[in-house]
Amino acid sequence: MIDFSSTAAAVLKDDRPPSQLELKLRRRARVSAFVRYTLLSVVGLIMVYPLLWMIGASFKTNSEIFSTPWFWPQEPTFQGYIDGWQTSTPYTFGRFFLNSMMIVIPKVIGTAISSTLVAYGFARFDFPGKKVVFAILIGTLLLPDVVTRIPQYLLFRELGWLDSYLPLVVPQWFAVEAFFVFMLVQFLRAIPREMEEAARVDGANTFQTLIYVVVPLLKPALISVCLFQFMWTMNDFLGPLIYISSVENYPISLALRLAIDSTEAFSWNEILSMTVLALTPSLVVFFMAQKYFIEGISTGGVKG
Amino acid sequence: MGGDSKYLGLWYVAPYIIGLLLFTAFPFVSSLYLSFTDYDLLSAPEWVGTDNYERLFTRDRTFDRSLRVTMIYVFTTVPLKLAFALFIATVLNYRLKGINLFRTAYYVPSILGGSIAIAVLWRYIFAGNGLVNMILTGLGFEAVNWFGDPQNALFTITLLRVWQFGSAMVIFLAALQSVDKSLYEAASIDGAKPRHIFRYITLPLITPVIFFNLIMQTVQAFQEFNGPFIITQGGPLNSTYLLPLYIYDEAFRSFDMGYASAIAWILFAIIMTLTLVAFWSSKKWVYYAGDKRN
Numbered sequence: 001m002i003d004f005s006s007t008a009a010a011v012l013k014d015d016r017p018p019s020q021l022e023l024k025l026r027r028r029a030r031v032s033a034f035v036r037y038t039l040l041s042v043v044g045l046i047m048v049y050p051l052l053w054m055i056g057a058s059f060k061t062n063s064e065i066f067s068t069p070w071f072w073p074q075e076p077t078f079q080g081y082i083d084g085w086q087t088s089t090p091y092t093f094g095r096f097f098l099n100s101m102m103i104v105i106p107k108v109i110g111t112a113i114s115s116t117l118v119a120y121g122f123a124r125f126d127f128p129g130k131k132v133v134f135a136i137l138i139g140t141l142l143l144p145d146v147v148t149r150i151p152q153y154l155l156f157r158e159l160g161w162l163d164s165y166l167p168l169v170v171p172q173w174f175a176v177e178a179f180f181v182f183m184l185v186q187f188l189r190a191i192p193r194e195m196e197e198a199a200r201v202d203g204a205n206t207f208q209t210l211i212y213v214v215v216p217l218l219k220p221a222l223i224s225v226c227l228f229q230f231m232w233t234m235n236d237f238l239g240p241l242i243y244i245s246s247v248e249n250y251p252i253s254l255a256l257r258l259a260i261d262s263t264e265a266f267s268w269n270e271i272l273s274m275t276v277l278a279l280t281p282s283l284v285v286f287f288m289a290q291k292y293f294i295e296g297i298s299t300g301g302v303k304g
Numbered sequence: 305m306g307g308d309s310k311y312l313g314l315w316y317v318a319p320y321i322i323g324l325l326l327f328t329a330f331p332f333v334s335s336l337y338l339s340f341t342d343y344d345l346l347s348a349p350e351w352v353g354t355d356n357y358e359r360l361f362t363r364d365r366t367f368d369r370s371l372r373v374t375m376i377y378v379f380t381t382v383p384l385k386l387a388f389a390l391f392i393a394t395v396l397n398y399r400l401k402g403i404n405l406f407r408t409a410y411y412v413p414s415i416l417g418g419s420i421a422i423a424v425l426w427r428y429i430f431a432g433n434g435l436v437n438m439i440l441t442g443l444g445f446e447a448v449n450w451f452g453d454p455q456n457a458l459f460t461i462t463l464l465r466v467w468q469f470g471s472a473m474v475i476f477l478a479a480l481q482s483v484d485k486s487l488y489e490a491a492s493i494d495g496a497k498p499r500h501i502f503r504y505i506t507l508p509l510i511t512p513v514i515f516f517n518l519i520m521q522t523v524q525a526f527q528e529f530n531g532p533f534i535i536t537q538g539g540p541l542n543s544t545y546l547l548p549l550y551i552y553d554e555a556f557r558s559f560d561m562g563y564a565s566a567i568a569w570i571l572f573a574i575i576m577t578l579t580l581v582a583f584w585s586s587k588k589w590v591y592y593a594g595d596k597r598n
Contacts, residue, residue, distance in 0.1 A: 044409045069438040118320040125313020147572045151331035174323025235419035237530050253420040278421040
């Protein structure tokens with residue numbers, strides 16, 4: 001934890017012959033860096049190799065997949081992708097991708113809008129009962145989903161929403177994901193109010209202030225919210241599993257599960273190819289917007 | 305903001321309050337009610353008093369087993385994951401070239417998190433002839449029966465979640481970086497060894513995030529579903545049949561909504577009890593800067 005490297009650098013600028021202690025510190029800094037790099041590389045390999053292997057395996061033939069642990073395919077082939085795309089259903093994998101988008105897009109939009117409104121309300125206004133409601137919001141961060149899941153199912157069943165995307169999407173328009181509201185409130189608290197007050201003095205009402213002043217300032221945090229909601233929705237399995245019953249409405253997660261159940265024995269390359277495709281949107285989004293994820297986690301602390 | 309009605313903020317918060325009542329509060333109360341009923345979706349819920357709970361605790365061997373497996377899972381996964389995340393965060397908290405590359409590499413598995421795709425991948429990596437066994441036999445070890453053997457199956461799920469230590473790590477890293485560097489300098493001038501500095505300076509200062517991570521990871525681990533559902537289907541011999549799987553089966557396969565609600569409430573009670581114990585104990589070990597008690 002001590003920054004030996006800067007000590008060593010200071011020592012190097014000196015013209016005196018290094019003392020015993022200085023030599024010791026310098027050596028210790030080198031050894032420490034070496035140990036850290038080695039450790040980080042070994043762990044890094046363990047972290048990344050399964051993913052590399054999966055991508056490589058998706059271009060292998062079935063017989064090659066389980067013949068060598070090396071990830072690079074000997075005779076690269078797209079056959080896994082071609083066969084996997086067709087699926088064992090009357091629909092192609094493209095259909096399931098579209099279905100996933102039909103859930104993700106309205107969910108992300110709803111989350112962003114409702115969380116912004118609510119966070120603005122909490123962060124910038126006083127109203128009767130505010131403390132209680134905010135305490136409940138914090139409390140629900142810890143409330144496990146299992147307790148509410150069954151009655152929610154019964155409610156949506158009463159409403160006739162089963163086998164549609166409404167149960168997955170509509171609650172998000174009511175800021176049910178307390179975590180996002182909390183994150184935006186935290187972010188807003190750190191922003192000075194002067195610009196908003198100036199806008200109010202110039203005659204803007206609170207809603208105009210929100211749209212023209214607060215939202216632009218909130219942009220980085222809002223991007224984090226959208227990214228996390230995108231990821232979580234792409235990763236969500238239990239929600240679709242409970243609510244979606246017809247194959248034509250399946251999102252990617254259910255389609256993948258169908259694939260492992262129906263093509264058990266000999267089409268590993270098909271399944272691994274579709275697994276790669278299923279992860280691609282998340283990976284692309286992650287690599288495009290890494291810094292927002294890290295920021296989002298550091299400001300709010302993310303489950304996961 | 306002066307001049308506005310004191311109810312103005314309420315309008316902005318209204319969506320949340322409606323959502324809370326509709327999708328959280330009402331389901332919360334009704335699930336407690338349902339846990340005292342017999343409800344198969346066909347006829348109206350029938351009040352049966354504490355029957356469901358008595359059945360769970362006296363007659364249901366599956367529940368016993370599932371509860372035990374859940375406890376073992378949570379109490380191995382959470383400490384392992386947190387220890388690993390903290391360890392890697394301390395190694396990463398150091399100015400090295402290319403450090404961001406490592407941070408990204410460690411974080412990728414977590415962002416793909418609970419996705420089915422990763423569970424599918426795990427299923428193939430730990431298969432009898434899968435990647436892990438190929439590497440083991442290549443190194444001269446014996447292949448391990450990861451999923452077929454009840455002794456190992458749960459541990460395989462644990463490994464999956466420990467592999468995804470990235471979110472906890474990022475939070476630890478942020479905390480480590482906010483520790484006042486002058487404290488380290490002072491201690492090292494006094495001749496403190498690195499492990500003493502870690503033990504007596506770093507660790508106390510990051511107890512708030514240790515506490516935060518502990519709570520979040522515990523609540524999450526108790527709800528593990530995707531891993532065992534996809535990788536082992538709860539087997540073999542129910543060795544990975546965690547409570548959320550049992551609840552799912554009772555509710556959405558057997559349509560025994562009342563019984564499933566009772567299991568859900570027991571799970572909820574366990575999580576809440578442990579959370580309260582953690583909050584209570586935190587007074588003794590969590591250090592908040594500026595808090596006079598410490």
